[in-house]
Amino acid sequence: MKNYSEVYEQELINNVIPFWMKHSKDELGGGYFNCLDRFGNVFDTDKFMWLQAREVWTFATLYHEQEARSEWLEMARHGADFLAKHGRDAEGNWYFSLDQYGKPLVQPYNIFSDCFASMAFAALYKADPQEKYAKIAKDTFYNILKRQNNPKGKYNKAYPGTRELKNFALPMILSNLALEMEHLLDKKTVDDLLKSVIHEVMDIFYQQDSGLILENVNLDGSFSDSFDGRLVNPGHTIEAMWFMMDLGLRLNDQKLIIKATEIALRTLDYGWDKEFGGIFYFMDIKKHPVQQLEWDQKLWWVHLEALVCMAKAYAFTGKNECREWFDKLHDYAWNHFRDAEHGEWFAYLNRRGEVLLPLKGGKWKCCFHVPRALFQVAKTLQQVAEPAS
Amino acid sequence: MKNYSEVYEQELINNVIPFWMKHSKDELGGGYFNCLDRFGNVFDTDKFMWLQAREVWTFATLYHEQEARSEWLEMARHGADFLAKHGRDAEGNWYFSLDQYGKPLVQPYNIFSDCFASMAFAALYKADPQEKYAKIAKDTFYNILKRQNNPKGKYNKAYPGTRELKNFALPMILSNLALEMEHLLDKKTVDDLLKSVIHEVMDIFYQQDSGLILENVNLDGSFSDSFDGRLVNPGHTIEAMWFMMDLGLRLNDQKLIIKATEIALRTLDYGWDKEFGGIFYFMDIKKHPVQQLEWDQKLWWVHLEALVCMAKAYAFTGKNECREWFDKLHDYAWNHFRDAEHGEWFAYLNRRGEVLLPLKGGKWKCCFHVPRALFQVAKTLQQVAEPAS
Numbered sequence: 095m096k097n098y099s100e101v102y103e104q105e106l107i108n109n110v111i112p113f114w115m116k117h118s119k120d121e122l123g124g125g126y127f128n129c130l131d132r133f134g135n136v137f138d139t140d141k142f143m144w145l146q147a148r149e150v151w152t153f154a155t156l157y158h159e160q161e162a163r164s165e166w167l168e169m170a171r172h173g174a175d176f177l178a179k180h181g182r183d184a185e186g187n188w189y190f191s192l193d194q195y196g197k198p199l200v201q202p203y204n205i206f207s208d209c210f211a212s213m214a215f216a217a218l219y220k221a222d223p224q225e226k227y228a229k230i231a232k233d234t235f236y237n238i239l240k241r242q243n244n245p246k247g248k249y250n251k252a253y254p255g256t257r258e259l260k261n262f263a264l265p266m267i268l269s270n271l272a273l274e275m276e277h278l279l280d281k282k283t284v285d286d287l288l289k290s291v292i293h294e295v296m297d298i299f300y301q302q303d304s305g306l307i308l309e310n311v312n313l314d315g316s317f318s319d320s321f322d323g324r325l326v327n328p329g330h331t332i333e334a335m336w337f338m339m340d341l342g343l344r345l346n347d348q349k350l351i352i353k354a355t356e357i358a359l360r361t362l363d364y365g366w367d368k369e370f371g372g373i374f375y376f377m378d379i380k381k382h383p384v385q386q387l388e389w390d391q392k393l394w395w396v397h398l399e400a401l402v403c404m405a406k407a408y409a410f411t412g413k414n415e416c417r418e419w420f421d422k423l424h425d426y427a428w429n430h431f432r433d434a435e436h437g438e439w440f441a442y443l444n445r446r447g448e449v450l451l452p453l454k455g456g457k458w459k460c461c462f463h464v465p466r467a468l469f470q471v472a473k474t475l476q477q478v479a480e481p482a483s
Numbered sequence: 484m485k486n487y488s489e490v491y492e493q494e495l496i497n498n499v500i501p502f503w504m505k506h507s508k509d510e511l512g513g514g515y516f517n518c519l520d521r522f523g524n525v526f527d528t529d530k531f532m533w534l535q536a537r538e539v540w541t542f543a544t545l546y547h548e549q550e551a552r553s554e555w556l557e558m559a560r561h562g563a564d565f566l567a568k569h570g571r572d573a574e575g576n577w578y579f580s581l582d583q584y585g586k587p588l589v590q591p592y593n594i595f596s597d598c599f600a601s602m603a604f605a606a607l608y609k610a611d612p613q614e615k616y617a618k619i620a621k622d623t624f625y626n627i628l629k630r631q632n633n634p635k636g637k638y639n640k641a642y643p644g645t646r647e648l649k650n651f652a653l654p655m656i657l658s659n660l661a662l663e664m665e666h667l668l669d670k671k672t673v674d675d676l677l678k679s680v681i682h683e684v685m686d687i688f689y690q691q692d693s694g695l696i697l698e699n700v701n702l703d704g705s706f707s708d709s710f711d712g713r714l715v716n717p718g719h720t721i722e723a724m725w726f727m728m729d730l731g732l733r734l735n736d737q738k739l740i741i742k743a744t745e746i747a748l749r750t751l752d753y754g755w756d757k758e759f760g761g762i763f764y765f766m767d768i769k770k771h772p773v774q775q776l777e778w779d780q781k782l783w784w785v786h787l788e789a790l791v792c793m794a795k796a797y798a799f800t801g802k803n804e805c806r807e808w809f810d811k812l813h814d815y816a817w818n819h820f821r822d823a824e825h826g827e828w829f830a831y832l833n834r835r836g837e838v839l840l841p842l843k844g845g846k847w848k849c850c851f852h853v854p855r856a857l858f859q860v861a862k863t864l865q866q867v868a869e870p871a872s
Contacts, residue, residue, distance in 0.1 A: 129772075137771040138710060190640070198642035249640055251579070253587035321527060321846065382518075382526040383840040387831060388776035390839065442776060444834070450779065451772040457710065 098405075098424070099475040105432075106468035111156070113438040113454065114461040115169065118149065123194035125176030130455040133436050137453075139194035143181055145460035147188075147210035150174050152461050154217040160469060167221055174218050177211060178230060186237050203249035208238050209267045213274045220277065232278055235271070239287075242268075259310040259322055265294035266334040273340060288341060295334055296353060304379060305360040307331040321385050326377045328365025329396030332358050336403040336470075339410055355407040355416065362400065362419055370446050371426050373397060391450060392443040394459065397427040398467035405474040439464050487794075487813070488864040494821075495857035500545070502827040502843065503850040504558065507538065512583035514565030519844040522825050526842075528583035532570055534849035536577075536599035539563050541850050543606040549858060556610055563607050566600060567619060575626050592638035597627050598656045602663045609666065621667055624660070628676075631657075648699040648711055654683035655723040662729060677730060684723055685742060693768060694749040696720040710774050715766045717754030718785030721747050725792040725859075728799055744796040744805065751789065751808055759835050760815050762786060780839060781832040783848065786816040787856035794863040828853050 117134035118126040128145045129138035153170035157163060180196030181188050187202035188211045202208075215231035242264060244250060252258070269291040276284050298315040299307045309325040312318050335358040342351035365373045372392035378384045401423050408416035430447045431439040433454075441459040442450040453459065506523035507515040517534045518527035542559035546552060569585030570577050576591035577600045591597075604620035631653060633639060641647070658680040665673050687704040688696045698714040701707050724747040731740035754762045761781035767773045790812050797805035819836045820828040822843070830848040831839040842848065 131772070137769075140709065189642070193645055197645045199645050201640045201642055203640050249638060251590045251592050251638055253578070253590055256582055256586045256588050319527075320529065380526075383520070383842040383845060385846050387780060387839070390833075391776060444779075450776070453772040456772060457774050 095408075095475040095478045095480055098420075099472045102468045102472040102475070106160075106465055106472065109437055110439070110465050110468060111166075111461075114149065114152075114465075115165065118455065118461060119169065119172060120194065123176075124179070124196065125173050126460070128455050128460050129457070130453065132433065132440075132452040132454060134438075134454065140199060140457075141176070141192045141194065141196070142457060142460075143177070143188050143190060143192070143207035144204075144210050144458070145455070145462070146173055146177055146181070147207070147214040148460055148462035150177065150214035151210065151217045152465050154214065154221040156465070156469065158217065158221040159473075170218055170221060174215065174227065177214070178226070181207075181211060186233055187241075188234070201249070203246055205238060205241055205245035205264065206267060208234050208241075209264075209271055212238065213271055216275045216278055228278055231275065235275055235279070238268075238271075257318060257320065258313045259318055259320075260298075260313055262295075262299045262307065262309050262327075262330060262334070265291045265299070266330060266337065269295060269334065269341060270337045273337075273344060288345065292338065292341060292350065295338060296350070300357060301379075305357065306364060306379065307334070307357065307361070308379065319380075324378045324380050324382060325384065326364070326379050327375070328361050328373050328377065329375065329393065329399060331361045332365075332373075332396070332403045333399035335361075336399065336406050339403070339406045343410065351407075351410045355411050355413065358400075358403050358407060359415060359419070362404075367392075367445065372430070372443070372445075372447055373400060390445040392430065392445065392447060394427075394431050394439055394441045395463040397423060397431060398439075398463050401427060402467050402470040402474070405471045409474050409478045484797075484864040484867045484869055487809075488861045488867075491857045491864070492861035495549075495854055495861065498826055499828070499854050499857060500555075500850075503538065503541075503854075504554065507844065507850060508558065508561060509583065512565075513568070513585065514562050515849070517844050517849050518846070519842065521822065521829075521841040521843060523827075523843065529588060529846075530565070530581045530583065530585070531846060531849075532566070532577050532579060532581070532596035533593075533599050533847070534844075534851070535562055535566055535570070536596070536603040537849050537851035539566065539603035540599065540606045541854050543603065543610040545854070545858065547606065547610040548862075559607050559610060563604065563616065566603070567615070570596075570600060575622055576630075577623070590638070592635055594627060594630055594634035594653065595656060597623050597630075598653075598660055601627065602660055605664045605667055617667055620664065624664055624668070627657075627660075646707060646709065647702045648707055648709075649687075649702055651684075651688045651696065651698050651716075651719060651723070654680045654688070655719060655726065658684060658723065658726045658730060662726075662733060677734065681727065681730060681739065684727060685739070689746065690768075694746065695753060695768065696723070696746065696750070697768065708769075713767045713769050713771060714773065715753070715768050716764070717750050717762050717766065718764065718782065718788060720750045721754075721762075721785070721792045722788035724750075725788065725795050728792070728795045732799065740796075740799050744800050744802065747789075747792050747796060748804060748808070751793075756781075756834065761819070761832070761834075761836055762789060779834040781819065781834065781836060783816075783820050783828055783830045784852040786812060786820060787828075787852050790816060791856050791859040791863070794860045798863050798867045 117130050120127050125141050125146050126149050127136045128142055131137050150170050150173040153166045157166040180192055188207035189198045189202050190200035190204050193199055212231045212234035215227045219227040272287045306326055309327050310322040335354040338354035339351050373396050375391050375393055376384050376386040376389040404416050404420040438454040440449050444450045506519050509516050514530050514535050515538050516525045517531055520526050539559050539562040542555045546555040569581055572591055577596035578587045578591050579589035579593050582588055601620045601623035604616045608616040661676045695715055698716050699711040724743040727743035728740050762785050764780050764782055765773050765775040765778040793805050793809040827843040829838050833839045
């Protein structure tokens with residue numbers, strides 16, 4: 095599938111990365127502009143730590159794994175300097191957002207800011223092995239492990255004891271972060287963490303009866319018949335499944351890869367909108383109305399992560415069904431999300447696949463899912479032969 | 484406009500109220516079921532304090548102002564007993580939600596739970612003047628005044644000092660609550676509060692240049708060029724404008740009524756979807772992309788509050804434009820929200836006016852906006868003559 099590989103690589107190098115190189119650098123305030131309209135104009139100057147960190151990760155990773163272009167490393171360092179200088183409170187927790195010049199706006203209530211910060215500095219250390227980068231990555235990582243059982247801390251609004259749920263997102267992200275951090279951690283820490291997150295994802299959150307993964311379960315893993323407990327986020331599941339496939343490769347565990355492929359295929363079938371195409375954002379496992387008003391929208395990251403997942407599933411298992419899904423997802427994503435006129439990809443489509451918000455970067459979209467997916471697909475499919483026709 | 488008045492009253496008495504009488508009473512756990520599907524089946528048993536209180540208000544108010552049906556008073560008391568028994572923490576703050584049997588689920592981070600609780604008990608005291616109801620209404624009300632400058636308390640995630648915004652919702656709700664509580668408060672408290680909320684709504688949040696009301700402004704009333712600062716919520720504005728008209732009537736201030744009518748008309752024109760009809764949920768005053776993915780959806784309460792607003796504006800000013808808007812809103816709302824087959828009204832439509840979530844009650848919809856609006860329109864239009872044709 096060299097052809098696909100080349101198409102994805104060209105899109106990454108010639109369309110997507112130039113958009114961010116051109117529009118997102120904030121020379122005045124430091125760091126990156128996250129909020130860019132269709133044309134790349136800055137429409138808001140707030141700095142969201144998730145997104146700043148993710149852009150650092152992207153440029154550092156491309157420099158280290160794609161091509162050692164000095165402007166990419168410089169771009170990564172530019173964001174990292176801003177993060178290192180302004181991103182943390184006195185206890186080392188990462189704020190959620192800062193203003194253009196680095197003054198804190200929103201407190202560190204969200205542990206994923208910390209996850210993406212440690213991922214960013216771990217990647218930057220690979221590209222530029224300065225001890226200060228390793229230290230931030232490690233300090234942040236151990237702080238995450240310390241906070242992981244009560245990630246929201248004092249901002250947690252759940253009353254203790256009535257309905258204690260655990261959420262899928264943290265083990266899911268940790269399953270990716272463990273590999274991203276491996277070069278900075280001792281073997282036992284990595285081995286223990288991998289074992290624990292694989293168990294959480296594949297045994298606790300995965301439901302044998304439905305073949306689906308729930309976003310929230312009771313602490314003992316049982317089903318909670320509540321809005322949170324009934325929630326399925328197909329995009330989350332499918333993204334987590336390619337993290338599992340990477341872990342299967344790393345641990346030489348083909349069974350894990352096969353199981354992850356099965357769950358991803360089941361979830362694609364479940365989450366696919368049979369009327370208008372695309373993957374729903376949120377669903378209720380009992381088919382009740384969900385709380386999320388945006389449930390039927392089609393989001394860029396969901397479809398890009400699904401492309402990565404099916405590329406890997408096909409490369410690692412050779413299953414024809416994965417190839418068919420890849421083709422179907424490719425057609426949907428390239429026809430609906432890609433902006434052929436003004437570069438980069440749209441983020442939010444309505445159920446019918448029409449653009450809902452004409453932005454290229456916003457509070458949640460930045461230089462991350464699109465380039466990471468293009469890079470992952472290109473790399474994965476490089477060595478994969480076309481199926482015999 | 485007696486014809487409209489009768490149509491709205493019939494809808495209230497024969498369609499909407501019977502739906503809640505039949506489906507929402509929880510004989511086992513106490514209080515009301517809030518989450519009802521299209522047919523009235525309970526799909527979730529959580530009890531949200533906003534909604535429990537609003538249903539108490541509705542039944543108490545109908546008993547007192549529409550007709551003294553004993554089953555309505557009994558229904559109001561049934562909810563009030565549950566609220567009084569389980570709704571508050573040790574400091575008298577109202578939880579956000581409880582489970583079916585009254586165990587706290589979500590902490591009292593949301594001051595509107597308190598607003599609707601005091602409104603509920605104040606209305607119930609009118610219907611059934613027991614001192615215990617007055618005490619809960621007053622204790623809660625004074626607690627709101629104490630908390631109003633930092634309503635989220637320790638759950639406030641804004642970092643102090645960088646961007647201090649104030650939000651429109653609280654003065655807006657207080658402008659209605661002040662009248663709802665008037666029989667329980669001394670004259671000076673009411674007079675001072677009315678003066679202050681009218682100033683906040685009509686001078687601080689209202690923007691002379693655009694003729695619109697912003698959801699959030701800097702503490703000094705100036706514009707904040709940020710996601711929150713740029714946000715316009717047309718439904719909020721329009722609802723607040725009928726609160727202002729009620730205050731204009733109460734204070735014998737025709738200028739206030741005329742100004743509120745102007746702002747409401749301007750907002751309707753601004754918020755109306757010229758392509759598909761209906762009023763948008765969220766807009767950005769600088770036409771930038773908003774954060775709210777549900778921005779283009781059509782919500783029941785927005786349209787029902789707009790009907791109340793235009794009914795009052797027409798009744799109080801006689802302006803023909805208000806009558807035209809009433810007709811237009813009536814057609815849209817009755818054709819899109821009303822469920823002719825299974826009773827009550829739908830809540831959430833997509834931009835095209837198609838049902839997005841087929842529920843009659845959920846986390847935010849209950850026995851409140853539909854019956855209150857039907858009651859208000861019916862009462863308002865009873866004495867209004869048809870315009871000369």
